[in-house]
Amino acid sequence: MDLKEKIRLFNGVGSWKTYTANGKIPEIVMSDGPHGLRKQESESYADLNKSNIATCFPTASCIASSWNKKSLTKLGQAIAAEALAENIHIMLGCGLNIKRSPLCGRNFEYFSEDPYLSGELAANYVKGMQEKGVASCIKHFACNNQEKRRQTSSSNVDLKTLHEIYLRGFEIAVKKSQPLAIMSSYNKINGLYASHNPYLLNKVLREKWGFNGIVISDWGACINAPECIKAGLDLAMPDSYGYFDMQIEKALKDKSLDEADLDTVNKRLISTAEKLHKMRETAEIKPVDYKAQHQLALELAEDSAVLLKNDGLLPLSLSENKEIVVIGELAEYMKFQAGGSSHITTKEYPNALSALQNQGFSVDYSKGYFSGFCKRSKAKKINAPLIEKAIETIKKPENKNKPVLFFCGLTEAFEGEGFDRDNLELPPEQIELLEKILEITQKVIVISFSGAPVNLLPAQKAAAILQMYLCGEACGQAIADLISGKVTPSGKLAESWPVKIEDTPSYNNFAQDHDNVQYEEGPLVGYRWYQAKNIPVQYPFGYGLSYTSFEYSDFSLPDNIAEELKAFVTVKNTGKYDGSEIVQLYVQKQNNENLNDNNQNQTYRELRGFEKVFLKAGEEKQIEIPLDDNAFKSYSLEKEDFVQIKGDYLIEIGASVEDIKLTTSVTVDGEEANNTMCSFANATSTNAKMCSFANAKLQAKAENANGTKSAETFATFSIADSLGDMAKSSWRIRLVVKILTGGLVLMNKGKSREDPAVKIAISAILENPLESLISTSGGLITYKLANKFLKWANADKK
Ligand code: BGC
Numbered sequence: 001m002d003l004k005e006k007i008r009l010f011n012g013v014g015s016w017k018t019y020t021a022n023g024k025i026p027e028i029v030m031s032d033g034p035h036g037l038r039k040q041e042s043e044s045y046a047d048l049n050k051s052n053i054a055t056c057f058p059t060a061s062c063i064a065s066s067w068n069k070k071s072l073t074k075l076g077q078a079i080a081a082e083a084l085a086e087n088i089h090i091m092l093g094c095g096l097n098i099k100r101s102p103l104c105g106r107n108f109e110y111f112s113e114d115p116y117l118s119g120e121l122a123a124n125y126v127k128g129m130q131e132k133g134v135a136s137c138i139k140h141f142a143c144n145n146q147e148k149r150r151q152t153s154s155s156n157v158d159l160k161t162l163h164e165i166y167l168r169g170f171e172i173a174v175k176k177s178q179p180l181a182i183m184s185s186y187n188k189i190n191g192l193y194a195s196h197n198p199y200l201l202n203k204v205l206r207e208k209w210g211f212n213g214i215v216i217s218d219w220g221a222c223i224n225a226p227e228c229i230k231a232g233l234d235l236a237m238p239d240s241y242g243y244f245d246m247q248i249e250k251a252l253k254d255k256s257l258d259e260a261d262l263d264t265v266n267k268r269l270i271s272t273a274e275k276l277h278k279m280r281e282t283a284e285i286k287p288v289d290y291k292a293q294h295q296l297a298l299e300l301a302e303d304s305a306v307l308l309k310n311d312g313l314l315p316l317s318l319s320e321n322k323e324i325v326v327i328g329e330l331a332e333y334m335k336f337q338a339g340g341s342s343h344i345t346t347k348e349y350p351n352a353l354s355a356l357q358n359q360g361f362s363v364d365y366s367k368g369y370f371s372g373f374c375k376r377s378k379a380k381k382i383n384a385p386l387i388e389k390a391i392e393t394i395k396k397p398e399n400k401n402k403p404v405l406f407f408c409g410l411t412e413a414f415e416g417e418g419f420d421r422d423n424l425e426l427p428p429e430q431i432e433l434l435e436k437i438l439e440i441t442q443k444v445i446v447i448s449f450s451g452a453p454v455n456l457l458p459a460q461k462a463a464a465i466l467q468m469y470l471c472g473e474a475c476g477q478a479i480a481d482l483i484s485g486k487v488t489p490s491g492k493l494a495e496s497w498p499v500k501i502e503d504t505p506s507y508n509n510f511a512q513d514h515d516n517v518q519y520e521e522g523p524l525v526g527y528r529w530y531q532a533k534n535i536p537v538q539y540p541f542g543y544g545l546s547y548t549s550f551e552y553s554d555f556s557l558p559d560n561i562a563e564e565l566k567a568f569v570t571v572k573n574t575g576k577y578d579g580s581e582i583v584q585l586y587v588q589k590q591n592n593e594n595l596n597d598n599n600q601n602q603t604y605r606e607l608r609g610f611e612k613v614f615l616k617a618g619e620e621k622q623i624e625i626p627l628d629d630n631a632f633k634s635y636s637l638e639k640e641d642f643v644q645i646k647g648d649y650l651i652e653i654g655a656s657v658e659d660i661k662l663t664t665s666v667t668v669d670g671e672e673a674n675n676t677m678c679s680f681a682n683a684t685s686t687n688a689k690m691c692s693f694a695n696a697k698l699q700a701k702a703e704n705a706n707g708t709k710s711a712e713t714f715a716t717f718s719i720a721d722s723l724g725d726m727a728k729s730s731w732r733i734r735l736v737v738k739i740l741t742g743g744l745v746l747m748n749k750g751k752s753r754e755d756p757a758v759k760i761a762i763s764a765i766l767e768n769p770l771e772s773l774i775s776t777s778g779g780l781i782t783y784k785l786a787n788k789f790l791k792w793a794n795a796d797k798k
Contacts, residue, residue, distance in 0.1 A: 001024060005019075007249060007252075008021070010234075011237075011244045015237075018273065028276060030092060031083065032341045033079070034092070034093020035058060035079075036057050036342075036346075038054065038341065039051055039054065051343075056472045056473040058304050058471045062469030074128060075128065076125040078296050080130075080132035081288060082293070084280070085287060089277075089279075090134070092139060094121075097144050098526075099452070099525075100145035100510070101511070102424060102495070102504060103420045103511065104145055104146050111494060115164070116607050119173050120172060120610075122138055122170075126178075130179070133283025136181070139183035143155035143157060145166075146511045148767075152725075152767065156517060160522075160635045163635040170205075171209055174211050175210070184217050184233060185221060186221045195217045195236075196231050198230065201233060206232060215234050220237075223720055225240075230261050243783050305467065305468050307544060307545040308467050311463045313445060316484060323362050324356070324362070324364075324405055326363050326405045327368040327390045327404060327437065328405075329367040329370060332367070334407075335409050335450075336472050339759070344473075352447070352479045359484050368387060368389075369383045369429040370429075373755060379427075390437075394437055406447070407448075409468075410427070413754040418761075424500070435458055446459040446462045449468050453539075488580070492543055492584075492656065493542060495526060504529075506525075532603075532604045541607075542607070543657075546575070547576075549575040553569075554569060555567065555568070562632050568624055568625070569583060570621065572621075576617055580614045580615070582612045584610045584654045586605035586608065588650040593673040594634075632645060645671060646670040646671060646672065647673065648665060648668075717797070719787070723737050724767050727766075730796035
């Protein structure tokens with residue numbers, strides 16, 4: 001390749017492909033992920049809802065509730081089968097960002113608040129996909145834990161927390177399954193863009209973890225191509241229409257970029273492309289058997305649903321409860337996935353209403369509320385008559401003793417990529433209706449759809465609650481099978497469900513209108529926080545009921561547990577139904593050095609092992625639970641690695657983090673715990689240095705960048721600032737924003753502004769760095785035009 005071609009190779013061609021240098025290099029074709037194939041024929045990246053038909057499997061937050069490593073392998077394999085048939089080499093998934101707040105709009109695409117669970121599930125997904133011949137690109141590396149200002153905000157996190165919580169899942173997936181690609185995230189970490197971050201990409205990912213695939217930028221996450229190359233980013237996506245070439249040429253000329261660095265990233269891209277083509281040559285490529293794929297989608301959805309409450313009404317046997325009342329439009333238009341880059345176009349499958357009827361139930365149905373897009377101001381008027389009609393249906397004399405299935409959940413407008421939720425509440429019309437129904441009858445089964453926790457306290461008087469999450473295209477059938485007892489629910493929550501948003505660890509520093517996101521809660525994320533602070537939750541991590549019951553006994557450990565890292569326990573199905581149990585192993589470190597605020601904190605359990613086991617009614621099995629390699633380790637700032645910490649540990653077997661069945665204790669040898677917590681609030685000057693990223697020079701550079709500014713304090717704007725921020729002080733940029741968003745709405749004619757596909761595009765216009773719009777606007781905003789906007793913004797500011 002000549003120099004021009006070498007430069008060009010760093011940037012993708014169009015939205016999904018790599019450059020081939022006139023056929024000299026095999027082309028890589030990519031597609032979203034993560035819970036199905038979103039193959040877009042159109043080159044316009046904005047066409048989120050236009051993709052080829054594919055199977056929509058349960059989304060990550062749903063399948064995580066299966067805690068079933070084998071299910072994740074099957075999922076990876078099944079998506080690979082569709083990818084192979086569509087000539088895709090790299091699937092953009094899975095997503096394994098930590099759920100720092102239940103409000104993150106994209107939580108439905110992520111597994112858990114726990115890094116070990118996330119990492120294990122991801123490792124199995126990657127394994128399944130890659131053994132079938134398709135590369136998995138795990139994402140978004142790292143600390144992309146909110147959607148608000150996702151392209152300009154800085155996740156400010158201490159190094160210990162970074163490694164123990166936010167990087168750990170990625171580390172497990174990389175070390176166990178060697179994904180061939182990883183996607184660097186949009187956000188900054190401690191002031192420096194993840195995609196420009198040599199500590200993250202070169203030092204941690206490659207040197208420490210031994211990653212030997214390629215790093216791909218999230219779409220529009222590379223801002224300064226030469227800096228990305230130096231940091232270890234191999235491929236910037238999507239096409240910048242010459243902008244990155246110009247940057248790189250200039251940097252090579254003025255020697256701020258070494259050609260050897262460009263060669264390094266080029267080499268990695270070429271060798272991965274060759275590997276991918278070899279994989280494809282030996283892969284079994286056949287036409288997709290959509291029937292079999294759908295069957296798997298059903299199996300996975302059934303394996304993942306979480307029974308939150310049951311006073312004995314479920315399962316509904318056809319002999320006793322053939323006649324049922326169904327309320328809620330979500331029974332008809334089910335919410336089984338959410339909006340954004342993961343949105344799948346599926347075939348039509350029976351909704352819950354018809355699946356229940358096909359099962360033999362006779363159904364009296366009333367919509368109860370409108371589940372489509374409508375302005376909140378109009379919602380009351382639309383919903384009032386529907387609520388009234390539903391109540392009339394319940395009150396019909398012939399319906400008096402029938403069980404009522406109430407379908408509720410977050411409708412399309414509430415969660416998706418590009419925006420976060422404001423609160424934990426269900427849509428108000430659903431709560432109003434539910435409360436009215438519960439005044440009349442409590443023989444109610446609440447079936448709830450959401451990608452993340454919601455406030456289900458208004459449903460507590462109901463006889464049963466079944467949380468389906470966003471469970472994919474086989475949702476309707478899965479509900480019918482679970483309700484009728486054909487299948488016993490066996491999912492458990494992979495995240496805590498808080499009582500109120502004020503209780504959550506990141507409450508004071510999440511998704512605000514500035515770019516500094518302080519991870520002040522340190523490693524106390526999710527259930528670690530609720531235990532350490534003794535805060536009650538709606539439902540704890542690891543919680544989920546079954547139609548059957550289980551008994552635990554004979555818990556034993558090898559003598560040298562810290563080396564053998566496994567445990568044994570016997571589980572017996574003591575109930576009437578066949579079913580699966582998820583056995584959890586927690587380790588509770590006594591004198592935990594992560595607790596530094598003496599008066600309030602208590603020691604807390606951490607998940608260090610789990611296993612799902614299927615048992616027929618009456619059956620008993622001894623199961624082996626492998627333990628996390630880090631079961632007795634924590635991150636040492638001095639050693640820049642995880643080290644074993646000596647001390648006493650409780651080892652507990654639980655059915656959830658709050659339901660401990662068996663306990664034992666061990667003393668482990670190792671190093672003295674280091675009490676330097678590195679919290680942001682009380683970092684001393686020495687540990688502040690330890691906490692910051694290793695490379696001080698880069699840190700200084702980062703502080704000069706805008707990552708640490710609040711939206712209101714821009715002196716002059718740079719091309720890395722967003723149009724939304726510029727619009728606050730510039731009338732001309734306000735006009736530009738109006739024209740761009742107006743054009744967008746026109747392009748999406750017929751779609752509501754509340755539609756996630758429209759919302760995500762509007763938030764990109766408002767929140768992305770102006771510079772990143774050069775690549776993500778598909779050539780519409782050129783470098784020249786961007787500079788004109790910048791000039792106007794700064795002139796109007798004066
Ligand atoms: C998302 C990624 C996705 C990419 C390509 C980005 O906006 O953050 O998850 O893979 O677009 O569609």
